[in-house]
Amino acid sequence: MTPPRLTSSRQPLRLLQDRVATGLITAGGVGVLLAILAIGVFLIWETLPLLAIGESLALAKLSPLAWGTLKAALAALLFAIPVALGAAIYSALFMSARLRTRIKPALEMMEAIPGVVVGFIAGLILAPWVERHLASALVLMVWLPLSAGLAGLLWQLAKARLQRRLPLSWAGLWLIPWLALMVVIALWLAPWMEQLWLGGDLRQLLDQRFGMDYATRNALIVGLAMGFAVIPSIYSLAEDALADVPSTLIEGAQALGASRWQALWKVALAAAGPGIFSAVMIGAGRAVGETMIVLMASGNTALFSASPFEGMRSMAAAIAIELPEASPGGQTYHLLIFAALVLFIFTFLVNTLAEVVRQRLRRRYRQMGGTS
Amino acid sequence: MKAGKVNTASRRPRFNWLNDLWPWLCAASVALSLLMLGALLALLLVRGLGHFWPATLEEVTLRSGDTFAGHAVREVELPQQAGDERLYFTGNQDIEGARWRWVTIEEIAERAQPTDLIRLERSPWGDFIGRLSAIEQDGQRWEGDAAWHRLATLLALPASQRQESQLLLTTVDGQTLRQPLASVVSAQAPNAMSWWQKTHVWGDGVWRFLSEGPRAANTDGGVWPAIFGTVLMVILMSVMVTPFGVLAAIYLNEIAHQGRLTRLVRIGVRNLAGVPSIVYGVFGLGVFVYGIGGSLDEWFFSDTLPSPTFGTGGLLWASLTLALLTLPVVIVATEEGLARIPEAQREGAVALGATRLEMLTRIVLPMAAPAMLTGVILAVARAAGEVAPLMLVGVAKLAPQMPIDGEFPYLHLERKFMHLGYHLFDTAFHGEDVQAAIPLVYATALLLVLIVLVLNLTAIFLRHYLRRQRGNEC
Known part of the structure; x- marks a missing residue:
């Protein structure tokens, strides 16, 4: 780059331009940051009128929604955390580097799938299917982890040539057909098992023996669907944290005689613990705020029930349904904005916590890397 | 631990439950995630595209x-x-x-599967399945095969040139029906078609799905207005979000004093990307629609009050809300790009006598351009798939007027618009005949997923390309 040749007479003009542009950028930047800040201010301002009305009414309206939100998020996390962390551990510690550069973006693509699409599949396709095949669905949940263990067992017993052909570092890929086969087997066997042990119909049994109602769109469905949506965000962050653990640490532990399990549990997980914690936090924030999936897969009944087979109504879904109809300035309007404020504060706090923890962790890794 | 007692124990270590099983559980979770993703995409592909294949009657x-x-x-x-x-x-x-x-x-x-069964697509009442017995036109009458050929030639003409004629139809159980040609959209006899003809009809069906408007309460027809609304909204949004996002990023990275406050602001901006989208919708409804829109109505459109012009959800407010929602995405991506530019470049420019503005516009911004583009693409991908905030600020299940037309001022920012994601939600959950709508919902979902995935892939490749290029430079 050759600097433009300028006569000295244009010098003041350039300086003026520079001054003006700097001012404009500053004004624009500060303006944008203020606009972002305005979100919080607006939400707080609009909830102030709530102080005038009784506390009990707001509580009566919001507590089922808060319960529904927690229940949905919990169901999603119960499904997402084991799968996401398992996937993160595998791809950070075992997967071959070549496979990893392909698989990681593919899993992160999952995050891009719009909530409406997941909600539609869950609410209109998955929910009726699970209602008709409840026993099969429950059997699948137990059978899939067992079949993964079975695969490991068979692999240990297999001949060394086969072991080389199907190495653990590629298992993420070649286990897919195995799991698909296991799903088919489970679906084929489950009705027999239901007939044999449960007297034909699990739903009837649940109703008669335990008095549990079964709603088509329930917490189980929401957990599966929202878990699917949350897995990639937990996976991505946890994988980053685990992959950044200095390899000298794990190798050192193994050189000192630790087994793979001990090296993972006592060294890698302990070192990356804060990173994994922040990943789970971010996942929780996402699960609490997700609107469309809960709206479409939960039935939207504001219930106080802990049963996994009943629906719920979350705060985000209630806002999406009721706010367009609420008259501005009315009580419902302010209550719903209060719900939005709660969501805002919760996710903001959770994300800040996660971010701070992550930054601290990064600094720690840098120190470890420096000393080794 | 019986399972581990293999004969070759001397060469093979004993089977240890913890040590040897947990990697497989972890591997299985990767496989399970991929399986679910693949199953979802396969389901959408098969059901979404399969709907247009002419089914055997x-x-x-x-x-x-x-x-x-x-x-x-x-x-x-x-x-x-x-x-x-x-x-x-x-x-x-x-x-x-x-x-x-x-x-x-x-x-x-x-x-x-008789070959003379036909399927007529009609504009009121949906499909007819049965037989064509005759066509009457100005006293002339065609029967049998001649009637079918006559119908094919009539339908090949553009709608305005078709002559007034009557179709005599029979259902398989013998009831008859007179159908005016004007209400017939298309006709096919799928059982008599060859494989090649079916492919042709399939392509035609896909094209009409993309290019036509919805019919019969969204259970039939296409999604063109929804595609148009989505694209227009996203374009407006990127026009708003790009300059402001880039300005904020430049300010944060190049001008602001890098102290504790800036670091806090940076964390705050990063966290806003994690705030639920519905909260932005609430903000848009309260501030843009009721606040600014209400005031605009009082000042400029008071003659039409109480029916609101800008005081209700519309295209402008929707794109503004989404611009706010995607602002953190653009800021973060641009900042990453700016931070990766070596300090030596900036110092070199200043040392050669450039002012800060010249340094920014000639050195820094061109180098950070791909990062900005990545940010904008990611923002567009996020906005295209977002539905919840739009439900509050201006999406409609069936917009009677397009937001762009021949009337002054051509672009009607106050109008409600249709959106692919909301169209999907509405037809799937509020339609009268969900059974009939589901194939179209699958097709819409596939379209939406394809748009979002293609945008995301573009961003990934752009970023990858950028990193490799930068790697060579430094």
């Missing part, structure tokens, strides 16, 4: 002697007894009052 005779024609949709186990039942799409809503028919498999006595 069957003439079914029941044991009771009843006959009907239609195409089989799916089979489901009977609830309380053994056996399956099958769902047929039979059309003919004006004659039979219903478009669907459930039949248990045992009831069926005979199934045939």
